[in-house]
Amino acid sequence: MADRDTKSPRERYRAQVRTEIKQRAWEQIATAGASALSLNAIAKQMGMSGPALYRYFGGRDELITELVRDAYRSLADTFRAAGEAGADVTALAHALRGWALSDPQRYFLVYGTPVPGYHAPDDITAIASEIMATLLDACARLPSDLPATAFDAHLEGRGADWADGRSVPPAALRRALSFWTRLHGVLSLELAGHFTGMGLDPALLFAAELDALAGPSAD
Amino acid sequence: MADRDTKSPRERYRAQVRTEIKQRAWEQIATAGASALSLNAIAKQMGMSGPALYRYFGGRDELITELVRDAYRSLADTFRAAGEAGADVTALAHALRGWALSDPQRYFLVYGTPVPGYHAPDDITAIASEIMATLLDACARLPSDLPATAFDAHLEGRGADWADGRSVPPAALRRALSFWTRLHGVLSLELAGHFTGMGLDPALLFAAELDALAGPSAD
């Protein structure tokens, strides 16, 4: 907002159009999945002709990469906000769930089926690390009354990559990994509709798994 | 094998070509994902022209549906075989992991990101139930020394759909759901490559989560 004035009208207009392009792209992804994203279709929706989009994005791949980046960024911000406020893993869990439900295809763009060829740029994996770091911080703040397991030996010393080089107690790392994989397990199956027709409330299943994670004698 | 003789040469040939088409389709899916599957490309690979495939499949959608069906069927068979032999949830877990690792894209065809429009035919969801039933059976055979949780109340009476109408103890159902969601969580993240660069052995993480599930004071 502070630099709004420093931008020329042209720059503002550019930013605005770029935003609308991405918005339409998200709508399209929500409708038919990421692989069906089409530049021409977006242009048509916006009332302009295909080649015009090349003023704003280098091409289809660049647009998709930016959408992926935005998705990671959005989750990282949501996570950080929840982490700073309550600093509780439960808060993180509910933030994650809310974020996932608000746009399933965006969630899948981050954690879903990978395109075999594609490899994310470094800055995106950096954001992924940021997300893990937030989670690790919250886990490190929990009382580490977990009994040691055989897995701890393997975890010893690992995870320093995400936590800005700080050493991480294996118990916290283990909890973070369980948090991540278990909640992703419930969420991805829920979003994919695998619970429909089972007469089961995914929210309760999610809560049950979360209880097992955050409870005092967890694991 | 018994009915090999009853089939005419033409029928055998048909079956053979159908099999090769599917095989090429799987190769293509493994290379570029399911959304990139192309009938013409398959035909070209087989040295025949595009329209020839319509002798064997009604069209692209029919082929994909059959691939999905085969994937479910394959997992159900693998699961059933593991369940009949050892009848142990650990055996099921390792069968699942082996099956997933042997063909990641096939795993994702079953449990991966859904195509927004697509809805699986009834016979496929029936196979999905069969898979769950095998898992439930194994869980029901475990000692049910789990402490009751608030989630049990919601589970009471549910799950009869999969278990041929038999009533299922909530503890077994709960364990089956945790088994499914937790292992899927680890597996899908592993197959998607989310652990690479973390210096972490997914096999050990999988084993750790499995221990938490099958251990005596699990949860």
Added chain:
DNA sequence: TGTACATCAGTGAACGCGCGTTCACTGATGTAC
């Protein structure tokens, strides 16, 4: 304030591609008498 110039958003035509799918047809394989 007005004029000359530069910047840049957007257009329309075009290229080449691959897709799914249909259709009329050829030619080989199997069947019935």
Added chain:
DNA sequence: TGTACATCAGTGAACGCGCGTTCACTGATGTAC
């Protein structure tokens, strides 16, 4: 065993489509003097 017919796998041409992307161009907006 031989002939007449039916079945059916596969071809080649064609249709219509939408895609990403390039290119030369128009016209409006901003900038410099």
